[in-house]
Amino acid sequence: MKNYKIKASDFKQLIEPMGGCIAPDTITVEGLPVRFMYRAEPSNDVDSGWQFFSGTESQEYIDDSSNSAIYDVNTIANYDPAIIQYLHYPTGTDLIRVEGSDEFIEV
DSSP states (O other): OOOOSSOGGGOOOOSOOOOEEEEEHHHHTSOOOOOEEEEOOOSSTTEEEEEEEOSOOOHHHHHSGGGEEEEEHHHHHHHOGGGGGGTTOOTTOEEEEOTTSSOEEEO
16 A cells, blocks of 8 residues: 555645546655656546656656556646646647756756
8 A cells, every 4th residue: 555645635626627647656655746747648538648757767667557546637736736837738748847946848
């Protein structure tokens, strides 16, 4: 059982519902901030397409499906509210956080 950094009962509704996303344990368990965010083509009607990463994950870590899960996008917004202003960006968006800030830029 995973020990998440934020309890489900502590989540606030920060955004309008927009579906699911993928995030690794480095964000939800270790509590690291989002450093990379990418919006892929959604795979179904409840998929936002968003994928979030802390930037500390190795390819081997990402390839192990037990290290990531599908979350409501609002969940990840609670972990790192800096992502909120970018969530309306279109499919194909690839963003990296500007070091030491809450700003993301396209790559």
